[in-house]
Amino acid sequence: MATDSPVARDIVERLNAGLSDALDDDFDSLGRQLHRRGIDIEAVTSKVAGFSVAVPSWGAGRGGTRFAKFPIPGEPTNIHEKLEDCAVIQQLCRMTPRVSPHFPWDRVSDYRALREEAAALGLGFDAVNSNTFQDQPGQAASYATGSLSSTRAEVREQAIAHNIECIGIGAQLGVTDLTVWVGDGTNFPGQQDLGRSLDRYIDAASAVYAALPDGWRMLIEHKLYEPAFYSTVISDWGSSILVAQELGDKAKCLVDLGHHAPNVNIEQIVARLHRFGKLGGFHFNDSKYGDDDLDSGSINPHQLFLVFNELVEAEMNPRGGFRPAYMIDQSHNVTDPIESMLSSAEAIAGAYAKALLVDREELLAAQEANDTMMAFQALRKAYRTDVTPILAKARAGAGGAIDPIAAYRASGWRARKARERQAAGTAAGIV
Numbered sequence: 001m002a003t004d005s006p007v008a009r010d011i012v013e014r015l016n017a018g019l020s021d022a023l024d025d026d027f028d029s030l031g032r033q034l035h036r037r038g039i040d041i042e043a044v045t046s047k048v049a050g051f052s053v054a055v056p057s058w059g060a061g062r063g064g065t066r067f068a069k070f071p072i073p074g075e076p077t078n079i080h081e082k083l084e085d086c087a088v089i090q091q092l093c094r095m096t097p098r099v100s101p102h103f104p105w106d107r108v109s110d111y112r113a114l115r116e117e118a119a120a121l122g123l124g125f126d127a128v129n130s131n132t133f134q135d136q137p138g139q140a141a142s143y144a145t146g147s148l149s150s151t152r153a154e155v156r157e158q159a160i161a162h163n164i165e166c167i168g169i170g171a172q173l174g175v176t177d178l179t180v181w182v183g184d185g186t187n188f189p190g191q192q193d194l195g196r197s198l199d200r201y202i203d204a205a206s207a208v209y210a211a212l213p214d215g216w217r218m219l220i221e222h223k224l225y226e227p228a229f230y231s232t233v234i235s236d237w238g239s240s241i242l243v244a245q246e247l248g249d250k251a252k253c254l255v256d257l258g259h260h261a262p263n264v265n266i267e268q269i270v271a272r273l274h275r276f277g278k279l280g281g282f283h284f285n286d287s288k289y290g291d292d293d294l295d296s297g298s299i300n301p302h303q304l305f306l307v308f309n310e311l312v313e314a315e316m317n318p319r320g321g322f323r324p325a326y327m328i329d330q331s332h333n334v335t336d337p338i339e340s341m342l343s344s345a346e347a348i349a350g351a352y353a354k355a356l357l358v359d360r361e362e363l364l365a366a367q368e369a370n371d372t373m374m375a376f377q378a379l380r381k382a383y384r385t386d387v388t389p390i391l392a393k394a395r396a397g398a399g400g401a402i403d404p405i406a407a408y409r410a411s412g413w414r415a416r417k418a419r420e421r422q423a424a425g426t427a428a429g430i431v
């Protein structure tokens with residue numbers, strides 16, 4: 001645990017003291033309501049308190065769009081400063097104890113020291129993300145025409161070596177998941193052979209897979225389009241699961257909410273992947289049009305609830321094993337990233353809490369009886385419930401803030417960091 005909190009504890013305690021009577025009142029009222037429905041609020045609160053989602057190191061900064069990035073004063077510019085900001089998020093919301101690093105963006109000379117630095121801030125690490133979708137200064141071969149699926153052997157070798165390097169880094173950080181997303185694909189019909197490019201990807205991914213230590217998983221993230229706009233090599237959950245099945249047990253599929261065509265039934269994809277033991281992880285964000293990377297729950301909170309309805313179903317019926325790697329994967333362009341992450345963590349945990357309120361017996365009975373309306377109502381009842389007091393109680397019970405954003409603003413953290421940190425660059429870049 002942290003020896004010293006990034007935000008002064010007395011600020012959190014003072015604000016909590018002013019809010020705790022109202023919270024107790026709301027919590028007791030919700031408790032009585034849930035009791036009438038046969039639900040023990042303490043049991044739900046304890047499940048929510050045990051829930052966690054990782055934050056991405058890159059999410060601590062202003063991500064920008066493909067057009068421009070507008071940095072804010074005090075924005076972190078290296079992994080050390082990012083960890084500090086992630087520690088603030090964790091201190092206030094108490095459900096983001098791990099940071100998912102991205103390489104080479106978060107490269108340092110001593111990863112064991114980085115692990116200790118994070119631990120001193122009360123943080124651990126989550127899935128290591130490899131990056132073969134952009135060239136780094138001094139890199140021998142270019143990823144301009146692909147990485148793991150490139151037609152050029154030396155490019156594939158370089159991409160394989162980078163992924164294996166990431167496994168080595170992850171081992172030093174105490175991580176056991178490698179997330180692989182490639183931007184590989186084409187912008188023109190005929191640019192590449194659709195079958196052979198997948199052959200090359202599978203061959204290269206097999207070499208990475210072979211380097212996974214015991215207990216490790218390779219999480220394969222699909223994406224419909226962007227940066228390739230005609231075809232992507234791992235375009236959908238179908239490609240993802242076929243590759244994962246070919247690679248072996250350690251290969252799982254990772255679903256990112258923004259990586260599908262509009263209106264695709266993502267909760268059904270979750271259920272399908274779980275059915276075949278291939279659901280490895282989930283990237284949370286929200287979307288209006290494409291891979292917008294908007295804040296979780298800001299556009300379609302009902303979809304988030306339906307996804308969690310399947311995730312809770314998977315949790316309760318693990319079918320031999322369900323160890324989901326949950327991560328927030330957002331790009332913050334117009335907000336303070338810390339505030340966005342706090343708001344998103346609340347939205348994600350809220351969807352989880354609502355999914356826990358679904359009366360599964362009632363739902364199953366209605367489904368078996370083909371009573372469509374009652375099956376739908378079983379979900380409705382849970383979705384309509386305001387779970388805010390449960391989330392606040394879980395946070396406060398773990399030492400967090402009843403109102404995390406208010407506590408963050410009261411702390412003056414960003415203004416203080418603006419005085420201490422170097423200004424961030426304005427180079428745009430999609431992540």
Ligand SMILES: [Mn+2]
Pocket residue numbers: 221256283329
């Ligand atoms: Mn993602």
